[in-house]
Amino acid sequence: MSKLKSSGQQTADAPTPEDAFHEAAALEDHPSAPRGSKADGPVLSADGTPLKRSLNRALRMQKLRALMLIAPLLIFVLVTFIAPIADMLFRSVENQIVSNTLPRTTQALAGWEAEGADSAPPEAAYEALYVDLFLAAEAKEHTRLGTRLNYEETGLSSLFRSSGRDMDDIGEDRIDALEDANEAWEEEGFWYTLMTGGEGAAGNTALLDEQRDRLEALTGDSYAADIGFVPGQAISELLPRTARAYAAFALYTVVEDEDIVAEEEPWERVKIALTQDLRDPATVQALADYDGPGAEELRAAADLSGGFEEIDFKQTFLEIDEDWGNVDNWQTIKMYSPPFTSGYFLNAVDMEKTPDGPALRDEDERIYGLLFNRTLFMSLVITGCCIMLGYPVAWLLANLPMRTANILMILVLLPFWTSLLVRTSAWKVMLQQQGVINDTLVWLGLVDDASRLIMINNQFGTIVAMTHILLPFMILPMYSVMQTIPPSYVRAARSLGATNWTSFWRVYFPQSVPGIGAGSILVFILSIGYYITPEIVGGTTGTFISNRIAYHISSSLNWGLAAALGSILLAVVLILYWAYDKIVGIDNVKLG
Amino acid sequence: MKLATTLMASTALTVAAGAAAAESHGDMADSMTLVSWGGAYQNSQQKAYVEPYLEMNPDVSATWDESSNEAVAKLRAMDEAGNITWDVVDVVASDAIRLCDEGLAMEIDHDELLKPAPDGTEASDDFGDLIVSDCFIPQIVYSTTFGYRTDMVPEGTEAPDDICDVWDTETYPGKRSLEKRPINNMEWALLCDGVEKENVYDVLATEEGQDRALAKLDEIKDDVIWWSAGADTPQLLADGEIFMGSTYNGRLFSVIEEQDQPVGMMWDAQVFDLDGWIIPEGLPDDRLARAKDFVRFATDTQRLADQAAYISYGPARESSAPLVGKHAELGIDMAPHMPTAPDNAGNVFVYNYEFWADYRDDIDAKFQAWLAQ
Structure with a gap:
């Protein structure tokens, strides 16, 4: 009811x-x-x-x-x-740039295993590299890939940058031979008619869409526009390489350069693809029955093809830069070809990817473990210092009469409202060797002028400055918790015979623990990610992991590694939070 | 007085030229955001060419953003967000190369975009080798060199005039300040470890060479305060915290000449570096036209020479050098304070961009690990 x-x-x-x-x-x-x-x-x-x-x-x-x-x-x-x-x-795991920029090369490398120092990949990989790198260089994406891979293998940045410049020159002799035989091969209009298969020919939109996807993946732009060109079905079956190359050229010309396909001479790459196609005996055979536009010229060019010098792509690349013969470079490309990688996370814990699996870095390159440990240790010390200094202040604030407490409160809040940079720089003035504290000590005769204390640009400086800056975050929650503790409890304890210490430790302190908990969590989590103060006063021994994260974000541009370091830091904080909850209980944390 | 008349004459000339250019350009945005370093350097740009440009184009407004030290990261973020808010960005050459590599800066045709020298020399010849990237429009040559406290030189010894005096803590006691990155420091260390100047980068490319440089730096590690902002060393020198320290020569100039501190310049083994403009990739047409128009004006021979009246950095154009005059406020001759002045450039080290683009990540990891130990 x-x-x-x-x-x-x-x-x-x-x-x-x-x-x-x-x-x-x-x-x-x-x-x-x-x-x-x-x-x-x-x-x-x-x-x-x-x-x-x-x-x-x-x-x-x-x-x-x-x-x-x-x-x-x-x-x-x-x-x-x-x-x-x-x-x-x-971003800490994302790695699509390699397979997007070098799709064919990574495919060609799939079956290749390096054995020994001079087992460079097969010719097919070099040919694929030419195909990929030519397009990447046209779209100016090769240098981005070089930067990305240079994080893993020193030297790849300039290798890609300089090789990109030479892509146009590969196979020059062949192109000259082709164009010398018939000037039609230099005419944009002829090429256009050849590749469309003439008016009303069946189009091969699948091939065009395939190249659309390829370019979209490469550049990140949209290639959905109508480009006024569809490769002919017959010609794309006859000359598959050429059709692919020309489709990519057509798309790029219209979408990026905003030109008209029929009015632009195709890239060198397209002509090389044609000669490669014509070297194939099956193509030559099929050519006999072909009657689309340009059939005559194609047959003439095919007859020439006996005269085409064979391109040794491997040799060509080695001439451009001998580093293309370096197995380590190829192994790096192969190792980083999957779209997702553990490489950044391995780097973040002082390890590296090797062909035999993850391995520790050389001792002189290990830094992140040290920095993580230091960050945790110093954050704990700073939290401890804040508790020691903040507790008496909070107690005083909570127990003084309202008027006096308010004035004291302003003293706590005033630095809190001052700019962080100003407070940090002020510590510099205080702590440096020619600073206020040292000057005073020398004046008092406590310290010899020649042996002034070193209090800044080390851990000590960071701990002092950060304790000062984070102190209000400790005092405020403690104060608001202490305010709610009735004074009568301590009085009762005293009247029942407890000493000062016992009444504090057994009666007052347990009630103030939630405030300490809240303050500690605040201060610890804030300090673990602190950046500016350690950067300014930390020197070399007082810097945190966040300083390295900032370096990778703004200076080295290795955002993947920065993200991996950040993820680890976040995970550490969450684990500590969880542990805190298990041990102390998050219900015991009070902000007021 | 003389300066004023030359300035006026040149302004009048460029007004005419600018007006002609404006007519041919047609649609241009009437506001632009310029990015620079702040401080005295930005001030020199403001005085030397932004103010004259705005005077010529009264309906145009320019906003400064002092973000050059984070320009690469911010431009990348803007590019990913698809909203580029900057029009012309001042960066050091190595950043320009990286922005170009990342496709974030626009490739330009220097001869087409920039004015020829007054004698008709094409811009690319006038700037010469200083065009280190297809995207980079050089402005100034600056150098990283050492300054020292003249009053802290021990009595009876000569002032330091050799890069290796940095390592000589017995003759020259006191702390040193070095930049908290491997670039420049590794080269100096190798030079003082007996490596020939022309072999430095070959040695530094090897593992042993890197260890050798770090071992040399290890000798003075306890005496070094590491700086990360250009203002640090001048401040440390002024406070007497250090005996000598490396920084940009313009900063030392202002400590010595403008603030009258007892500081001297060492100049030995100064490292030349470049600073200049880039135009971000992907600007809308009207803003691009404005950016190009501004850059064309700001990098002409006279404008670059004018800039030297406010800061002691050498103009990047060869044709500007003879036009360098006196300091705008102090009235002292600027030519002897340029890093390129013959007296100062006795022993010069040229920063190798290609090398550092490749080795930066690798050597930096080692350097930072060494620092943290």
């Missing part, structure tokens, strides 16, 4: 005539189960629906309304905070 009533109150605030009508109807429909009886079957609400469902619906409405109220904030946080962070952290 009581359940039913409460449901009625939830669906409507006050009984209305309609309710009465529903009740009556319900009674009529279910005479065997009168309202409120303890009969079998589901309990029904006023309008006859099962009570459970009716209750759920009412609660859902409430939840929905609450959700809609917080929706603006939720969406704001999701869009401006969570999504960018997730996107940034995702």
